[in-house]
Amino acid sequence: MIKLLRYLKRYRVQSVLAPVFKMIEAELELVVPLVIARIIDEGIDKEQPRVILSNCFLLAVFAFVGLILAVLAQYFASGAAVGFASEIRRALFEKVLNLPACESDKLGSNKLITVLTGDVERVQTGVNMVLRLFMRSPVVVFGAVIMAFVTDRRGAGSAGWIFVAIVPLLAAAIFSVMLLGVKLYGNARSDAEDLTLELRENLTGVRVFRSFGQEENRLERLKERNNRTFKSSVRAGTVSALTGPFTLVIVNLGVIALLYTGALRVENGLLTAGQLVALYNYMSQILVELVKLANLIVTVTKSFASGNR
Numbered sequence: 001m002i003k004l005l006r007y008l009k010r011y012r013v014q015s016v017l018a019p020v021f022k023m024i025e026a027e028l029e030l031v032v033p034l035v036i037a038r039i040i041d042e043g044i045d046k047e048q049p050r051v052i053l054s055n056c057f058l059l060a061v062f063a064f065v066g067l068i069l070a071v072l073a074q075y076f077a078s079g080a081a082v083g084f085a086s087e088i089r090r091a092l093f094e095k096v097l098n099l100p101a102c103e104s105d106k107l108g109s110n111k112l113i114t115v116l117t118g119d120v121e122r123v124q125t126g127v128n129m130v131l132r133l134f135m136r137s138p139v140v141v142f143g144a145v146i147m148a149f150v151t152d153r154r155g156a157g158s159a160g161w162i163f164v165a166i167v168p169l170l171a172a173a174i175f176s177v178m179l180l181g182v183k184l185y186g187n188a189r190s191d192a193e194d195l196t197l198e199l200r201e202n203l204t205g206v207r208v209f210r211s212f213g214q215e216e217n218r219l220e221r222l223k224e225r226n227n228r229t230f231k232s233s234v235r236a237g238t239v240s241a242l243t244g245p246f247t248l249v250i251v252n253l254g255v256i257a258l259l260y261t262g263a264l265r266v267e268n269g270l271l272t273a274g275q276l277v278a279l280y281n282y283m284s285q286i287l288v289e290l291v292k293l294a295n296l297i298v299t300v301t302k303s304f305a306s307g308n309r
Contacts, residue, residue: 028062
């Protein structure tokens with residue numbers, strides 16, 4: 001998969017601009033909970049409508065600027081991914097045309113067709129999502145941890161330590177699933193190739209099979225390969241689906257610990273209600289971004305399997 005990155009050389013500018021715009025959008029998003037905390041602590045509690053209106057206007061500006069940045073990031077990421085896929089497809093097609101007949105027969109037309117269509121498309125999707133989310137998600141996650149310490153910095157036992165404990169657990173769960181998923185998706189693609197080959201043989205040799213009365217044998221072989229492809233695909237999908245529940249369980253345990261600790265600190269005067277709301281928003285941001293990251297890892301896992309093929 002790493003060797004394929006040379007086909008991104010013509011799209012270096014788009015490949016840089018897409019994550020840069022996403023990082024700026026993520027930084028704006030990290031400021032939003034602080035603005036909400038100010039609305040609660042200085043606007044609502046102290047009954048200052050001017051503070052509420054000014055900060056609401058600021059939130060609207062952040063939303064508008066974030067929308068523009070997201071659209072630009074998507075535009076550049078899509079352009080780079082589509083161009084990257086077209087370069088790979090062209091190079092693969094040229095390679096296939098120049099292969100000796102013995103090599104073409106050894107690879108088989110079923111594998112060549114699968115690589116030129118499905119595998120290239122999966123790699124394109126993976127590159128698109130990486131350019132849009134691979135930089136954004138870590139920035140939001142680690143930025144939320146830092147902002148948690150900035151928000152709750154009075155006294156010992158800062159709620160930021162809950163964030164520090166949650167993030168490594170989530171990373172371990174996600175990357176464990178990813179490593180296992182790479183192998184399983186590779187096996188699923190190989191089984192799909194075998195099924196494609198069986199279908200082609202049945203279609204091209206249908207008259208011969210009928211002549212020798214081999215319909216039942218060929219049908220049994222097709223059922224066997226179809227079941228094997230089904231089981232390997234379900235196994236790979238099941239492992240990938242575990243990422244979401246693991247993420248939700250760990251983050252929700254963190255939310256429980258955060259609310260309990262935050263309530264005690266609010267009662268002791270070490271934290272305001274607005275700051276507690278901001279901390280909860282940061283935890284929610286981590287949840288959302290890690291769910292996105294989990295989906296990204298599933299897609300990248302498929303892309304790596306296809307790229308290695």
